[in-house]
Amino acid sequence: MEKIVKRKFLLCMFLGLASVFTANAAVNSDDEIKSRIAPIGKVHVAGAKAETASAGGPRSGADIYGTACVACHSSGVLGAPKFQDAADWAPRLEKGFDTVWQNAINGINAMPPRGTCADCSDDEIKAAIEHMTEGL
Template identity: 55%
Template sequence: MSSLIKIFSRKLFTLMSIAGVAALMSSTVSAIGQSPEDITARVAPIGNVCISGEECEVSSAATVAANDGPRSGEAIYNQFCTACHSVGVAGAPKFGNAGDWAPRVAKGFDSMMTNAINGINAMPPLGTCTTCSDDEIKGAIEYMVDNSQ
């Protein structure tokens, strides 16, 4: 009986190994069906480096943002803040949760503004919005606080 179990175990292991390889292959094959344009877009660099004194071929995101005018607090929240503040990543106060925001509001708006600009704990400076002006950061904080009372 024990030899029968060993044979069954080997066959099961072989089948599971084959299934694992097949799953790996299917995820690789799915990329094969993409057009060259899709692949180029997927692997395109996320930015360019410009050297001081040399002309850059691509305008910076800051210039583009400046040309569009100031963005609303809601727009900044939706684009840059929601990833952490919607679920409370690393202790971030959750949007809409008055209990999370109350201690921060108690410290005053200037404290929240300083923390948002300089970063605090796991939050990076400007909360990942490197193109945000101080006024846009202020608007995002006001939007989050106003909707978390």
């Protein structure tokens, strides 16, 4: 009789421990599944203001020019004013710096809004224009 009681006790202990580990494994699996299927980005609705990512502060005008503007403004592609070329920039700057800045933000002619720097802030766009027109 004592053997039967011991076996039942051990069986109950085994089943109890097995159910605890199984439940714990199921919880971990659900968490892992949720992390694997979580969205990796956000959807931006038309008309809503988009968030801009920051890497620790504004980038310099030279950095923006070197990564986003140089492709068109170094050679004057599709009528883009060339880097520090007074003849190219004069007619634009006559309209005022703020007009040039707003045109860069909103796009003009062949230049898309913000050029090729969709993640640039307004101040970074301004710094890039200041860099391209420095000394003119």
